[in-house]
Amino acid sequence: MNKTNPKSITVSCDNESLASLKEKQWIYEDALNKYDRLKARGLSLDMSRGKPSPTQLGFSQPMLSWTSANDFISIDGVDCRNYGGPSLGLSEARQIFSWILGTSTANIAVAGNSSLALMHDIIAFLMLKGSPNGNKPWVKSGQISFICPVPGYDRHFSILESFGITMLPVPIIENGPDMDTVEQLVFEDPSVKAMWCMPKYSNPTGITYSAETIHRLGSMKTAALDFHLFWDNAYAVHHLSDKSVFIPDILDVSATAGYENRAFVFASTSKITLSGSGLAALATSDQNLSWWQSHSDLRSIGPDKLNQLRHARFLKVKSSLDRLMESHRSVLAPKFNAVVSTFHRLLGSLNEVEWTEPLGGYFINLKVPTGCATRTVQLAADAGIVLTAAGASFPYRKDYKDCNIRIAPSFPTLSQINDAAEGIAVCVRLAIAESELE
Ligand SMILES: Cc1ncc(COP(=O)(O)O)c(C=O)c1O
Structure with a gap:
């Protein structure tokens, strides 16, 4: 030995x-x-x-034997084999995320297979192009800071590090991030432009934000006019007990408080169907969605619609999810x-x-x-x-x-x-x- x-x-x-x-x-x-x-x-x-x-991957095995040979037209008549089509995704794929996030399909875009990629792109767009409400690009705004509840998700932090964005750690306590500290930071410091949030079954603590925390996040006063919540709801339907935890919809909460464009909500089917070949989604306000579309439409002639259709055929109704x-x-x-x-x-x-x-x-x-x-x-x-x-x-x-x-x-x-x-x-x-x- x-x-x-x-x-x-x-x-x-x-x-x-x-x-x-x-x-x-x-x-x-x-x-x-x-x-x-x-x-x-x-x-x-x-x-x-x-x-x-x-x-777990085996549960989605039927997706691998679905064949598009005679099944490639979407509910809206889109030929999924071709270029183009709706850049917000097929209606039936958006419907899947409406079940997952409890948000209206009208405010959902389905794009690519990785929610992390969507987060990365939105930060890049904010850095280079400016915000949906017309604020100048972050690269021209001096120091940019993000509030980072800790412990948190390492890949969130790696994205910020790669862009040279300052990270401000705030401890996670029982009901989510320490809100007194968060409110003070965003109120006093205009360099604080955003905050990572994993509201449900957070990585790595498993903590879910309380309704009060979510209301405070959606309604807090911020010095930066282009402040955003990066609301990574990666584990929205990933329950481990028979108590399905419910959280308020941050899009509703912030819109009610007068901050309609505050949150970008992310989710994916990476841990629902096939991790390497899932679907990712962004849910946000109408204005944010048009802003995102105006930039993301430049980088692709259209999404992988066959994968979206394959998911829709597998997850036909909410009960299948x-x-x-x-x-x-x-x-x-x-x-x-x-x-x-x-x-x-x-x-x-x-x-x-x-x-x-x-x-x-x-x-x-x-x-x-x-x-x-x-x-x-x-x-x-x-x-x-x-x-x-x-x-x-x-x-x-x-x-x-x-x-x-x-x-x-x-x-x-x-x-x-x-x-x-x-x-x-x-x-x-x-x-x-x-x-x-x-
Ligand atoms: C909180 C969180 N967000 C995002 C991801 C990655 O998601 P995706 O596969 O959609 O890029 C993970 C993966 O572990 C995660 O834990």
């Missing part, structure tokens, strides 16, 4: 009792033994990204439950260790004592369990307390998840035991 080198033990405090030192030493040696046994198992598991498992999401839940919920129950069993007695128990979405956020996240992730990697890099869910990859670890239980099998959750717990215990000896 390839044993881990024991740490040399140093006395950090002269008056520390010998008994307490001995206890820490014993805890450390016990944790190290367990870790060596974990390593000897030679696991090889990847829990770094929130990918659907092959079983509901049934599909129920199938996903039947596979995902036991995996989440396995992680949560293992953490309760093996980590429940530890101080400053806690985790989220989401009612939906794809992630669990594990919090460990300050300074222990990077070491835990490293120990896990050395034992064959790949986790998302520590710090990834923070702007510039800087989790200043080094205490958050994102757990993505969707891809491995249930028995692998059991192994991985136990393994992670062993690594957490060793990382803490090591830190206590320093």
Whole structure:
């Protein structure tokens, strides 16, 4: 067995009792033994990204045998084989997103297969072309800042980093972002032009914004006249319990407050049908939609309408969507439950260790004592369990307390998840035991 080198033990405090030192030493040696046994198992598991498992992809297998040979005309008479057609997407594809988002089809565009690409493009349009209400391009406006609730989605932050946009982290608390801080920042600072929001089953905390938080976001006063909410509703229908969480429609809320153009809402079927070949959508005000269309129409002669039609044939009525999401839940919920129950069993007695128990979405956020996240992730990697890099869910990859670890239980099998959750717990215990000896 390839044993881990024991740490040399140093006395950090002269008056520390010998008994307490001995206890820490014993805890450390016990944790190290367990870790060596974990390593000897030679696991090889990847829990770094929130990918659907092959079983989940199989639920959409009928889409792969649908043939367009005699079925290529849309409900509006569009020949889906050809160039052109409606640049907001086929009516039947927009209908699918109306079910997902609870928004009127008139305010929905279906475009491409990636909502992240839509987010990226809208930021690029705002940077280069100016905002829907006629404000000048952000590249000509000096410093541009985004509020970034943390922990958050690493790819959101990478987009901002690539554009040189300043990221202002604001903590996520029980009901969503800390709204007192958000309201103050947007009110005082005209460089704050936007905010990332994952209102439902957030990545990675699983937290859902309360109705009050959503009303405050939709109605808050902002110094920037071209302020926007980037409302990434990626997990709108991805429930893990039989309680389907409901949130108010931000488009309605902000329009009622007099800020019709405030929100760009995003969703996709990446975690509904086929992750690599899904549909993505933007829902927003009439004015924002025309603005988006005026720019995006330049970059393509038309969307992939056959994929839109293929989705419409598969998800014919809302109940087919509901049934599909129920199938996903039947596979995902036991995996989440396995992680949560293992953490309760093996980590429940530890101080400053806690985790989220989401009612939906794809992630669990594990919090460990300050300074222990990077070491835990490293120990896990050395034992064959790949986790998302520590710090990834923070702007510039800087989790200043080094205490958050994102757990993505969707891809491995249930028995692998059991192994991985136990393994992670062993690594957490060793990382803490090591830190206590320093
Ligand atoms: C919050 C969030 N938004 C967007 C995405 C990516 O979506 P898409 O596949 O539509 O680009 C993910 C993927 O994990 C996500 O977690």
